[in-house]
Amino acid sequence: MMDPTLVYRTLRQxxxxxxxxxxxxxxxxxxxxxxxxxxxxxxxxxxNEIIDIAVLAITIPHRRPISFWTKSSLFxxxxxxxxxxxxxxxxxxxxxxxxxxxxSTSLALHRGEAIGVFxxxxxxxxxxxxxxxxxxxxxxxxxxxxVVVVPVAIVYTDKSRYxxxxxxxxxxxxxxxxxxxxxxxxxxAQVKNLTLQLESQLVSMSxxxxxxxxxxxxxxxxxxxxxxxxxxxxxPLCDWVEVMQxxxxxxxxxxxxxxxxxxxxxxxxxxxxxxxxxxx
Numbered sequence: 001m002m003d004p005t006l007v008y009r010t011l012r013q014x015x016x017x018x019x020x021x022x023x024x025x026x027x028x029x030x031x032x033x034x035x036x037x038x039x040x041x042x043x044x045x046x047x048n049e050i051i052d053i054a055v056l057a058i059t060i061p062h063r064r065p066i067s068f069w070t071k072s073s074l075f076x077x078x079x080x081x082x083x084x085x086x087x088x089x090x091x092x093x094x095x096x097x098x099x100x101x102x103x104s105t106s107l108a109l110h111r112g113e114a115i116g117v118f119x120x121x122x123x124x125x126x127x128x129x130x131x132x133x134x135x136x137x138x139x140x141x142x143x144x145x146x147v148v149v150v151p152v153a154i155v156y157t158d159k160s161r162y163x164x165x166x167x168x169x170x171x172x173x174x175x176x177x178x179x180x181x182x183x184x185x186x187x188x189a190q191v192k193n194l195t196l197q198l199e200s201q202l203v204s205m206s207x208x209x210x211x212x213x214x215x216x217x218x219x220x221x222x223x224x225x226x227x228x229x230x231x232x233x234x235x236p237l238c239d240w241v242e243v244m245q246x247x248x249x250x251x252x253x254x255x256x257x258x259x260x261x262x263x264x265x266x267x268x269x270x271x272x273x274x275x276x277x278x279x280x
Contacts, residue, residue, distance in 0.1 A: 007086040008065050015054035024163040027237035030170035031061040034150055039109035039143065042066065043136040043198055044152035045206055046118035047125060048159045055154050056116055059168045067108050068116040069101070069135075090115070098135070105139045109147055115139070119198065127215040128208035132199040138191050140176040149174040151198050153205035155241055167237045171201040207244045218247035 019026060034040070042060070046052050053068055060066060067088035075081040075091050084091075090104045105115055117136040120129060140147040151171035158164040174197055209215035222243060226235045235243050 005065075007083060008088065011083075011087055012057045015057045019051070019054055019058055019166070022162060023166050025165040025237065026055070026059065026168065027165070028059050028061075028168050028170070029238065030172075033170045033173055034061040034064075035148055035173070036062045036064075038112055039145065039147040040064070040114040041109075041136050041140050041147060041149045042114060042116045042152050043119050043149055043202070044116065045129065045154050045202055046120050046123045048154070048156060049123045051159070052118070052123065052154055053116070055166060055168060056152065060114065061170070064114045066114045066116040069105075069118070088113070098138075102139050102142050106143045109139075109143045109145070119195075119202075127212050128210065129199075129203055129206065132195060132202060134191050134195040137174075137176070137194045137198060141187060141191050141194070143176075144178050146178055147176050149176060149194070149198065151201040151205065153202055153241075155206050157237075157240065165234075165237055165240075167240055169205040169241075171205055174198060174201075205241065207241055207248065209248045214248055214251050217251050218244055221247045221250070 034042075042056060044052060044056060048055075057066060065088060067090055069092045070084055070089040072091035072093040075084055075089075088108070090101065090108065092101055108115055117139070119132045119134075119136045121131065121133050124130065136149060140149050150173050153167075153169045153171070155167040155169070156164065157166075174194055176194065207215075209218065222235065
């Protein structure tokens with residue numbers, strides 16, 4: 001059996017080299033929302049395959065090791081399986097009872113570990129978050145001992161472009177209180193309510209458009225005001241989501257709508273930004 005600490009540190013160092021070598025800047029917000037110790041579930045957006053795992057591993061505050069939920073099929077390869085097992089990965093078997101998954105997760109949480117979950121279910125390229133599954137919250141509720149769920153939004157200015165940038169936002173902790181009842185109906189209601197809270201935070205911390213046309217129009221509007229080819233003319237990462245979302249909602253989309261959007265930016269605000277950009 002490989003040394004788990006050594007394996008994880010090696011993978012994290014490789015992740016550091018990969019991310020710093022490809023992206024020009026990684027900006028972290030909300031670090032104080034992540035507890036230094038104790039049972040923790042990180043529920044993150046997932047739009048860039050294995051790179052998302054690398055980003056979380058190198059940006060999590062306090063350098064906490066993360067045990068990621070991982071497709072069980074990857075464990076079937078001897079070398080990959082040995083590395084995954086040694087790094088603390090937890091196998092996820094699709095279309096099967098989640099009993100073993102939640103049991104393994106609860107054991108890790110009982111040890112005070114941090115669990116990495118991608119509640120969208122898979123990595124994909126879409127103009128918005130398509131779904132947020134309840135698995136991350138359900139794992140916390142089933143653990144039932146005051147676990148903390150922290151939403152994480154990983155936002156890429158252009159995930160496939162060399163020397164583009166990354167924004168990582170750690171959202172407000174969702175505290176799951178110990179179960180006070182064995183009533184399954186109440187548990188399901190709790191899971192549903194907390195999943196909606198998780199979904200709302202993930203959406204508010206990331207860029208979401210109803211379709212590609214709207215998102216591309218927003219990008220074009222942004223390019224008129226900011227020149228991303230010049231570091232001095234880039235949109236600051238701390239403002240990236242708000243700027244992009246403002247332009248996204250500036251374009252009408254009568255036949256499509258976001259079912260969980262919360263932005264109400266107006267044309268007046270766009271003009272204010274335009275004037276400020278021109279003045280500077």
